Amino acid sequence: MTRALPLPDAAPCAQDPTHVEAVVCVPTFRRPEMLAATLNSLAAQATHVAFRVVVVDNDAREMRGVEVATRFFAEGRLDGLVSVEPRQGNVFAINAAFGLARERYPAADYFLMIDDDEIAEPLWLEEMARTAREQGVDIVGGPVLPEFPEGAPTAYRHHPVFWPAFMQSGPAPMIYGTGNCLIARRVFEGLAAPALDERFNFLGGGDTEFFTRCRRAGFTFYWRQEARIHEHVTPGRLTLSWVLQRSLATGAINYSIDRLAARSPYARLRLFAKNVAVTPLSLHRAMRMLAARRHPLAAAHPLGVAVGRWLASFGLLPQPYRHS
Known part of the structure; x- marks a missing residue:
């Protein structure tokens, strides 16, 4: 069970939940320096949106993410709360963050x-919230642009x-993906809990499966490039093994999502035909x-995706998000 942690000397007005329009959720696992940079970017938002930040640390042993988030909140650089999700896995952490944000x-x-x-x-938060309001959509996505180290080979850059x-x-x-997204409250209220399917906890792709269900339920999407x-x-x-494993995982995720929807013998036959095609x-x-x-x-990517689908059909699933 997720447990919220008290913040030292938190100002009551800063934590008033009745004046909050948006909540930014930040799941974290053993990246304290990177988390600090992420929170710095949230503290620098130029926005009229009243927002709070919910950080969920998925490392119940060291809790270095808790230390980073607590410092930001205690110094008044951000308003929000931090919690610990002791069950390991990105799906558990994401579900905990969204659930705690909606509750608090x-x-x-x-x-x-x-x-x-x-x-x-x-302007990230301002662009996302403005798009949701003006377009009247349920879900907004935006780009996550890679920043490659100097000298990165062209093969990886493209x-x-x-x-x-x-x-x-x-x-x-x-x-x-949830790496850059806005989801309206009505989406969570319109789908069964938990939001992300826990069967994707170590495989990855729980966010893709969630958005697939959102699409099937009739929720609307918009992409804000800005x-x-x-x-x-x-x-x-930036290694051959990592890129190939990512291609295989993409295929396994796509197959697993299709398999969940294939509930009848006819649907499973169509799924087999899709793999063949x-x-x-x-x-x-x-x-x-x-x-x-x-x-x-880059050209090997679609081949890796196809191989990943076939491996998944035989029950061979990678687990890139399983940590010791």
Whole structure:
């Protein structure tokens, strides 16, 4: 169970939940320095939106994220609260953050999320909230733009796993990740709890499955290209093994989402047919990417996705979010 922690000398007016329009949720796990940079970017928001921040530390042993968040709140740089989710896994942490935010700030209409290795531009929150109000949509997404270290090879700079799904503002069929999103309260109220399916806890993709259910339930999406967040790409991700594993995981996630919806024998037969069809399609996409002078590593991505689907169909699922 998630447990909220008291803040030292918290000003009652700063914690008044009746004057909050939006809550920014920040799940964190063993990244205290990066978390501090993320919170710095939230403290620098240029916005008229009354917002609070909810930090959920998924490391119940060291709780270094708690120390960082508590310092920000105690110094008055941000208003909000911090809690610990002792059950390990990104789905548990995200569900805890959204759940605590809705419970503690009942007047808030919008719930946003940013990862603990991301930096929001100063107008991020303003752009997201304004888009939700003006467009009347249920869910808003924005780009997470990679910041590569100097000298990063071109093969990685142009690889699809690092880039957002859309590149211009407008209505979207759905979004795929919670790393830069706004979700209206009515979305959570219209779906069964918990928000993210715990079966995706260590695989990843719980956010994609959640947004898939949102789309099927009729909720509307909008992409705001101007609501930019930046993510520092660590050297550990600039390796052949990491990129290939990410491609395989994408395929496994896509298959797992399709499998959850395939409840009848006919639907499962269609799912098998989809796997069969994806194989030549992925080869065709890879050849087109090579013809367009894309790097072979990028062209291998659709092939990796197809292989990941087949591996998942045999129960072989990666667990990139399982930590010791």
